[in-house]
Amino acid sequence: MGAGRYPLAPSTILHFILHPLHLAPAVDATSQQVLLELRLPRIIAAATIGAALAISGTAFQAIFHNPLVSPDLLGVSNGAAAGAALAILLGYHSAGIQVSAFIGGLLAVSAALTIQRLLHTRGSLTLVLAGIIISGFMQAVIGLMKYMADPDQQLPSITYWQLGSLEKVTLTNLGLNLPTLLIAGVVLYALRWRLNLLSLNQLEATTLGANLRLEQGIVILCATILTASAVCLSGTIGWIGLVIPHAARLVNGQNNAKSLPLAAIFGAIFLLLLDTLARTVSAGEIPLGILTGFIGTPLFVWLLLKKRVTIS
């Protein structure tokens, strides 16, 4: 809380926390404002988004029985960003952007699943391929919108969405997205054991009593809401949805009942650390999407290597 362009001493923060309990003197007005309106929402947002992306990734990887899928690879992130860009272009504000991002994300994942179905294969590679196709298409859509956008107002907003940052998080838009994030997150948390069942193939899951279409639908819906809401707050932040679930499984095993909560915790800590880095390393802000890419990729390679070692 103290770190940032306006550094605050640990004692100030302690006072800020203890003052409402009448245990410490009040902090000065500027510090109060920085903490309440900038730092606090940002910290809550970082932890929530990190957890949301990690839960979403765990859920997608389970139901598509594929450790390679993630909200980014399935096109959900780019779809949501394209939806957000369209809403910005049309002059909508917070709630409009949120709904549009969600529809964009849902369209993207449906399109990826349709492509996989059209190819008549249920293999994991086809789904990854379909996701890459849709991601590419959505990027083209975003490109088109950037081309059409007004360069003073809309273009920077759209670019911000693409790079990912927590700079613009305020108490207002946090309050707008927090309920959906919480509801979708709690539903997926409650379904965490069921994800084990859904991670089996159609024959096994069905004969063990799963209503596949309904249950997969609920999971896709919730995981998409999580990703889209996260994108609404911070833009697209890659790699967390792919890497963190692997890290959690490495520690807690394949059982989603145990690995999903851990993934949420890992995701929250990971993004909190990265965001702190993003706003302290240089005078300006480093967009988060860039940082997660630089740190996420080598981490993923390391996790894959580690996994191979434990298998053999």
Next chain:
Amino acid sequence: MTTLIAKELSFAYQKTPLFNQINFELHSGQIHCILGPNGVGKSTLLNCLAGVYQPTHGAVMLDDHPLTKVTPAARARKIAYVPQMSSERTPVAFSLRDYVLLGRAPYLGLLAAPRQSDIEQANKLLKRFGLADRADNSYSAVSGGQQQLASIVRALLQEPALIIFDEPTSALDVANQVRVLQLIRQLAHDGYGIVLTTHDPNQALLLNDQVSTLAQDGQWHSGAAAEILTSENLSQVYQLPLQVVELPESHQKTCIVDSTTFRNLET
């Protein structure tokens, strides 16, 4: 007493008919063995009997209710399915305990996880099948025989009346094959109704209960083992001269390819 009856069952895959007008019956305590060459649609038939595939024509009735009208969870409390090894099983790395606990799913709500009583039930069965010391090992790290036992434990945890086995012995060595067959016979003795597919007529002879054969041309014969497992019928089903002979002392029947025939076979 639970009964599974299929009436005039037909299935076509992209307009290519696999089988036509099949009649099938299974009662608690029975073993029904389905024989036939590769690719005739045995697994598809099992999928229809389990309610996973919709037959093109005909209906499957579970205790006089159409299977399509039964919810997946209610169905899974009556019928368990042990899929063919490797090809039809998801490669999972769950611990054996977590793997078998999936069998409790039909009794758990959408948002529930296994309760302590479920875990105790699982531990008890794992112990009975000699898997207790493997319970924390990964499913993918244990032997094929142990994987097969684990999937049978999973099926039993569904507390079903009927169990469907798709080629339960195909990936196992002879000793494990015999163990699984013995186990199947024991399960039938305990009251489970069992249907299994196999490539080996000798297994059907050993189990010696109900047998059906499905030939390449879609011909379906069903009846008691002695009636169906004849040299003539088996030769026709497999399009190969086969002989069912009786061993001199034990009077056990066995199906063989005569060595003279074998040498003279056109390839």
